[in-house]
Amino acid sequence: MTAAQADLQIDRPTVADGAVLWRIARDSKVLDLNSSYSYLLWCRDFAATSAVARDERGEAVGFITGYLRPDSPRTLLVWQVAVDEAYRGRGLAAAMLDALAARTAGEHGVDTVETTVAPGNTASERLFTAFAERHGALLEREVLFDTPDFPDGPHDPEVLHRIGPFAL
Incomplete structure (x- = not known):
């Protein structure tokens, strides 16, 4: 953890965090925004495989939502x-990803992380490439969902990033 992250705590989200997670996602202007209801459910049902960063007042200032793939329970899918x-540029996303990977590795035997990244999302590309490098893991990419797969209008393809196996 860097000095810029020292005043932050990373832990599991609670239902009380759901509204703030929805606002952070909305304000990102990059993420596909899900319903506020889905963030509440996520904080209830997938807290064990998600992370939230809290400031010194305990307010959520960042999050990662994830789940274990049902057909591959050692794989954490980062949603x-x-x-x-106000907290960008401090390495917080990387710190949350490292903490979540370590927690799920210890609790669930996770040794692989998957996520999808739309072309042009440079910040996510850098985050997951650097994660693979830090942990000495392979990074494979392939299109998971192509533009025609999306029924609700034009959508960039979603490229699957598979990172692993890694040991933490």
């Missing part, structure tokens, strides 16, 4: 990563 604008 969304977002950091409040």
Whole structure:
């Protein structure tokens, strides 16, 4: 953890965090915004495989939502990563990802992280490439969902990033 992160705590989200996670996702202007209801459910049902960063007042300032893949329970699928604008540029996304990977490795035997990244999302590309490098893991990429797969209008392809195996 860097000095810029020293006043922050990374832990599991609670239902009380759901509204703030929805706001951070909305304000990111990059993420596909899910319903506020889905963030509440995520904080209830997938807290064990998600992370929230809290400031000195205990307020959520960043989050990662994730789940264990049902057909590959040693794989953590990272759904969304977002950091409040006031806290960007401090390495918080990387710190949350490292903490979540370590926690799920210890509790669930996770040794692989998957996520999807839309072309042009440079911040996510850098985050997951650097994660693979830090942990000496392979990074494989392939299109998971192509533009025609999306029924609700034009959508960039989602490129699957598979990182692993790694040991933490």
